[in-house]
Amino acid sequence: MKRPLIYAFAVLCCAILLAAFGAPFFLYVLLPVGLMPIPLIFKKVRPVSAVLILAVYMLGCAVAIPVFGNENPFEGFWEHPASLSGVVDSVPSQEGEKTRFVLKLQEINHMSVSGKVMVTVAEDSVTYMPGEVLSFDGEISEPAGRRNPGGFDYALYLKAKGIDGQVYLKNGEAITAKPGSFSPIYAVYSMRQRLSEICDQFFTPPQSGLIKGILLGDSTIDDEVKASFREAGVSHVLAISGLHVGYVYALVLWLLARLGVRRRYHLPVLAACLLFYITLTGFSPSVIRAALMCLALVGGRGITETYDALNGLCLAGVVILLFQPAQLFMAGFQLSFSAVLAIVLFYKPLLYEYERHIKTPGAVASSLLLTFCATLGTMPASLYHFHTLNLVALISNLLVVPLVGVLLVFALITVPLTAFIPAAGGLLCLPAAFLADGILFLTNLFSKFSWLVLHRGAMTLAELLIMVLVAFLISGYFNLNKKSARYFAGVSLPLLLLVIFGTSLVRQPLRITFLDVGQGDSALVETPSGGVYLIDGGGYETYGNALRKERTPISESVLLPVLYAKSIRRIDGVFISHNHADHAQGIEELLAEIPVGRIYVSSKYNNETLLSQNKIPVEVLAKGSALESGDGLSFEVLWPESKREMLADEEQNDASMLLRLCYGSRSFLFTGDAGFPVEEAIVRSMPEADVLKVGHHGSRFSTSPEFLKKLNPSLAVISVGRYNSFGHPTYEVLENIEASGAVCKRTDKNGAVEVWTNGKDLSVRSYIDKD
Known part of the structure; x- marks a missing residue:
């Protein structure tokens, strides 16, 4: 075996994948059972190579299973006040108004523990030295996983660094610091x-x-x-x-x-x-x-x-x-390895082909080829993690x-x-x-x-295989003078292209994704023929005299990654239920980033700036308005009344546009922030709906038992922020939903909730499986 480490690396990756996806025990056994007879069958494979590969596989299983197991050393302490003590295990970094560092915990409530947490202090003036021992009172929370399509998996990112939890402190005043013992690593x-x-x-x-x-x-x-x-x-x-x-x-x-x-x-x-x-x-x-x-x-x-x-x-x-x-x-690991792998595999062969067919390459041509190989190698990982392909990089690098x-x-x-x-x-x-x-x-x-920057979702397997095949072809790995090589390339490429073309012709179901935008609302609607609509866009509301915090725009942190991950380059229409920032802000941000066909607002909408702009057509909807998507999906407005009047911000909740979507025999109701008065006004004439977007983030002023009884939903989705200060969703609303028999999904606990239907059957999945 010429390169045993390649096979060792491959089986190690298999062991990690099995552990990460929770494979049953018999799958772990299949690989070593298959490896054992190979030295007997293939004389070129030395037993020592097979033993090395098997040893790496078993070591991989031994280290990966505990990492990806469901047990967390801090699980019993989630969201409970505790006395914490540990050693600063990283160089503290200032990010905006926050200080962040890794803490190697030694004690929780004076009991010895082992594990690391990421500590965030809401001040940029606190400084701690690596190796210092800190003591304070706080709560350990579970890191968030991937909460939206195309989103960042923070929990996996921390796991890759050996960090099992996170702690958020409002200030550093209550932290007691004392010098720790000397360590060469902390000295560095x-x-x-x-x-x-x-x-x-x-x-x-x-x-x-x-x-x-x-x-x-x-x-x-x-x-x-x-x-x-x-x-x-x-x-x-x-x-x-x-x-x-x-x-x-x-x-x-x-x-x-x-x-x-x-x-x-x-x-x-x-x-x-x-x-x-x-x-x-x-x-x-x-x-x-x-x-x-x-x-x-x-x-x-x-x-x-x-x-x-x-x-x-x-x-x-x-x-x-x-x-x-x-x-x-991790993106960094994948990008680093794929870039080097592509350079190793393709740089010299391409350089040889360039010299053979064109001329001796100079410094510029050699650098361009090197950059091209690295870009080619990193393309799949870049599209998967960042949904971006940057063509200007070929020159800028x-x-x-x-x-x-x-x-x-x-x-x-x-x-x-x-x-x-x-x-x-x-x-x-x-x-x-x-x-x-x-x-x-x-x-x-x-x-x-x-x-020159292109945005799209991850490559399909067929697209990836085409890219790899073409790369090997142009690098001269296939001797096209041989009939077998010509036959392989001539059959494989058309077959893969046929798979891609055939897949695009398959009719898709209606897909509605209730996005996790924190304490706000947003739902993405993808129609069977490829139409795209957005109902609200989330945002950050400011209450009372509170200072407006500097935050990453919701369009940048959630909406655009979702659209890019799904290869969506245009939105046919956006619906704004009412003019509150936690519903409208994301839409307003998005208008400058991606083409939008039409804006739909209610008859009580009061944003004059948006209404008076002339770049995108604005259509005002009221009770009785109806729209058709052209592929069987219909939109019907149930509220507000048709009288045109712009209401003040404090009156916008009960002026929310109530939107009913129908596809085949299935229906969805979006209620914005409408409360009891609106429910009472429409309950008598309201038809049933299979899926309800619960009003006002599950506040106690909406979702009455009478409303739920008439609506009779099988699924209720609450769009609500984690650790919000309003106590949403309230116990009363959760009780009402449970009594109605509907399954309840919450974006604070379940992340994005995706529902799809062919007009008859209804399927549901959440990005975080937690109830």
């Missing part, structure tokens, strides 16, 4: 914190954010700067990766050569330097992967053996996944990446020197500041080409 973390302070002191905020990102892996860069890097297709340079390790590797070997150090000492010195860098950057998997490959390269040369890049890549993968199995599902490398080398030298000679910091940091400004200028320039 403290050094990282000092280097971060040096960057903040001697550079402007944009410069500091960029330098801390490439030097320390610090992600607290300004949102606008981060957005420009993302739109320019070079956001990967802000995350510590193989690129950065490559520059560290080259710098260390250059210094060793200049100092005349013998080659046999290169490996231990390089290993020590890379271990320090891995610790300094917070044990990033991409750094570990790149460091292991560099060490394998130097070690291989030291014993005069040919370095095999694929084996080196798989060795790095095995080491990382044995220590952190959940990394297999040619200029930005080399400059980032030079900036990293300067930062590696000047920032630590400044820590020792602060008086000379202004002069020492001048070249790095100049380079940082140049990189920021270029990324801002390339970000103007946002029209």
Whole structure:
């Protein structure tokens, strides 16, 4: 077996996947049973290779099953006040008005425990040192998983870092801190914190954010700067990766050569330097992967053996996944490995084909091919996690990446020197500041080409296979002079294209997704023929004299990721039930981001700015209004009355548009924030509905027993925010729903709730299976 580590990596991934999806025991046994007779059947496979692969598989099962098991060390403490004590296990980071750090818990209610939590303090002025012991009272909460289509799985992200819970504190005043015992790792973390302070002191905020990102892996860069890097297709340079390790590797070997150090000492010195860098950057998997490959390269040369890049890549993968199995599902891990894999597989063959058919490639052509291979490799993971394909990256990377490398080398030298000679910091940091400004200028320039950024959902299996097949074809892996190769390519490509085309012709069911937008309402309607409608869009309401907090727009955090994940590029119509921010704000944000065919509002709607704009047609609906989608779906308005009058904000709830959707024999009722008066006004003439979007987030002023009895729903969906301050949904409403016999789903506990029907059958699933 030429490359046993490839097979070891593959079986390790199988073990992790089985554990992650809760496979039954007999599936775990199938793989080793199948592996055992292979050395007897295939003489080229040595028994030692089979034993290695089997050992890696069993180790993978042993480490993955506890990680993905349902047991959590803090499950018994969820949402209960407790006395907590633990050690600061990361460098605290300031993100907006918050300070965030990892705490390795030692005690809960004076009982010894083991595990980590992510602590968020609602202040940006608190500072703690890695290794300090903190004591405070708080509540441990369960991290949120993927709550919406295309959303971020925060629970899995924390699990990949070995973190089992989260704690949110309103301020740091009640935290008691005392020094902890010495630890080499915490000493390096403290050094990282000092280097971060040096960057903040001697550079402007944009410069500091960029330098801390490439030097320390610090992600607290300004949102606008981060957005420009993302739109320019070079956001990967802000995350510590193989690129950065490559520059560290080259710098260390250059210094060793200049100092005349013998080659046999290169490996231990390089290993020590890379271990320090891995610790300094917070044990990033991409750094570990790149460091292991560099060490394998130097070690291989030291014993005069040919370095095999694929084996080196798989060795790095095995080491990382044995220590952190959940990394297999992380975007960073997938992007890092797929980029290197594509470069290893396709760069040299494409370079050869270019030279054979065109001419000897120069530096620009070689760089373009390298960027193309990396982009090709990362495309599936980018579309799956970020729903984005950035074509401008093919050009921007040619200029930005080399400059980032030079900036990293300067930062590696000047920032630590400044820590020792602060008086000379202004002069020492001048070249790095100049380079940082140049990189920021270029990324801002390339970000103007946002029209070259494509948004769509994840690739289907057929699309992925076509991409891989074409890549191998153009790289010359198939000898098309052979009849078998021509026959394989000639049959496979048309067959896969036929699968894609045939799938697009299959009639889809009506699909309605009640999105989790926090304390607000939003539902996405996808019709059988591909029509798209949005009923409300969520948002952040401000009550009384409370200060309006700086928050990520709801369109950016929820709505656009949902639309991109579903490959939706246009919305046929948006319905705004009433003019309150938690229903209308997301729609208003979305109008500037994606084409919308028509806006529908009620006869009592009072946003004059929206009504008077002339870019998108606005249609006012009232009781008796009816719309048809053209593929069997109908919209009927049950409320408000047809008299046209704009009501004040405090009167908008009971002026909510009540919308009834019908498809075949199935129907859905959307009630906005309507309360008892509206229910009483329409209950006599109201037809039954299979699915009810519960009014006013489950407040005690809506969803009466009489209303539920007349409506007779089989499913009631409550759109409500986690830990909201209103006590929604109320106990009375939950009791009423239970008494009616309807199944109740809540976005605060179940995440997004998806309902689909062919007009007869009705199916339901929630993104978080918790009742």
